[in-house]
Amino acid sequence: MTELDFDYLRAYLKQRSGLALTAEKRYLVESRLTPVCRRFGQASLRDLVGALKISRDTAMERAVVEAMTTNETFFFRDRLPFDLFRDVLLPQAMAQAAGRRRLRIWCAASSTGQEPYSLAILLQEAAAKLAGWHVEIVATDLSTEVIEKARLGLYSQFEVQRGLPVQWLLKYFTQIGEQWQIGASLRSMVDYRQINLLNGFEALGTFDVIYCRNVLIYFDAPTKADILNRLAASLAPDGALLLGAAETVIGLTDRLSPHPIHRGLYGHPVAAGRAAPPMTLPLRAVAAR
Amino acid sequence: MTLPTEKTCLVVDDSAVIRKVARRIIETLGFTVSEAEDGNEALKVCAAAMPEVILLDWTMPNMDGYAFLQALRQAPGGTAPKILFCTTENDVGAIARALRAGADEYIMKPFDRDILTAKLEQVGVVHADAA
Numbered sequence: 001m002t003e004l005d006f007d008y009l010r011a012y013l014k015q016r017s018g019l020a021l022t023a024e025k026r027y028l029v030e031s032r033l034t035p036v037c038r039r040f041g042q043a044s045l046r047d048l049v050g051a052l053k054i055s056r057d058t059a060m061e062r063a064v065v066e067a068m069t070t071n072e073t074f075f076f077r078d079r080l081p082f083d084l085f086r087d088v089l090l091p092q093a094m095a096q097a098a099g100r101r102r103l104r105i106w107c108a109a110s111s112t113g114q115e116p117y118s119l120a121i122l123l124q125e126a127a128a129k130l131a132g133w134h135v136e137i138v139a140t141d142l143s144t145e146v147i148e149k150a151r152l153g154l155y156s157q158f159e160v161q162r163g164l165p166v167q168w169l170l171k172y173f174t175q176i177g178e179q180w181q182i183g184a185s186l187r188s189m190v191d192y193r194q195i196n197l198l199n200g201f202e203a204l205g206t207f208d209v210i211y212c213r214n215v216l217i218y219f220d221a222p223t224k225a226d227i228l229n230r231l232a233a234s235l236a237p238d239g240a241l242l243l244g245a246a247e248t249v250i251g252l253t254d255r256l257s258p259h260p261i262h263r264g265l266y267g268h269p270v271a272a273g274r275a276a277p278p279m280t281l282p283l284r285a286v287a288a289r
Numbered sequence: 290m291t292l293p294t295e296k297t298c299l300v301v302d303d304s305a306v307i308r309k310v311a312r313r314i315i316e317t318l319g320f321t322v323s324e325a326e327d328g329n330e331a332l333k334v335c336a337a338a339m340p341e342v343i344l345l346d347w348t349m350p351n352m353d354g355y356a357f358l359q360a361l362r363q364a365p366g367g368t369a370p371k372i373l374f375c376t377t378e379n380d381v382g383a384i385a386r387a388l389r390a391g392a393d394e395y396i397m398k399p400f401d402r403d404i405l406t407a408k409l410e411q412v413g414v415v416h417a418d419a420a
Contacts (some may be wrong), residue, residue, distance in 0.1 A: 022402070024401050024402050024403075074403075074407075079410070088364060117315050121401070157397050158401075160405070161396060161397060161400070161404045161407070161408070162403050162404055163409050165394070165411050166384060166388065166394055166395040166411075167388065169384075170381060170384060170388070175380065175381050178379075192331065
């Protein structure tokens, strides 16, 4: 792939998905788009770029954008949502559900599994406190292909180094050649299912915590509003919804409201006469680790 | 102008290319970067002024990264720096050995900006917003 081809792809992806690739992401383009070349009968990335320039093949265009965007994820991505889980959401949910000792967590765009497995690691680290609890992680994605990869839990050396502390790499993964596989016990903690958020998901039931990060950005406002309203319906009364840093509920739905302190965290609006949820840990204490 | 609060990082690698690539990334994260091409030279730099972070190759002539780490951790003030191994050694045994000897994090080459930044965040010398 020449510099010009790479620049063309960067501009192409920026225009169609908002994805901003830095010059160092060349390896990512190569690793993600090589399978797309094969699928559409292009001998090289160079040929693929040539084909994109002249063709009106929308399936190929979509495949290029999907390959570069929908699966962009890493362990403990953005960190704060996971610090929040460990320090605020988990203790709070455990206090609220102390009677039933049952927690349900949903990763609504789980991609290749890094997000649900990050949560599984935090739950495993808190295993002593959670003895006797039934904790369920449901992870869904639109693409059956990425779900298969997630189930397998096999990651490249690049993938396991972005966000995952090396101590946890040694503790929870097994090295297989140049790759690393997450342990069977953590894999068994996550229940993967194929779900398109545009369709109904009521059948999944209600959840104490929902992670739906960096997926709404790809939809238009009415679709965002529709999904947010239905996520609100799937959220337990004291439940917490986490969105991506570039996402919000404001102006889209009044069935969810931002948490007064924690960025990226949303819940049911506090009803008149009902006490505010006890999510009052100062952000500073959460962020420092 | 160098601010008195500026963070310091020592890059130890026998490859000038790796040192240059690492320096470029680390400088954009607000560090003043110094370089050494083996463990002996790195010990001298540390004796003059202990850096906050050390990015450390394993295989080098004269004194390798592992021997340097052991020597540094015994030296006065040598427990303070955060040490990130950065090496092509990528098997579980090597990683475990490095951590036992007192390394704080471990980077398997090849690395990029994302990995280096993430690992510096991991050891608490860079905050997510800086990236």
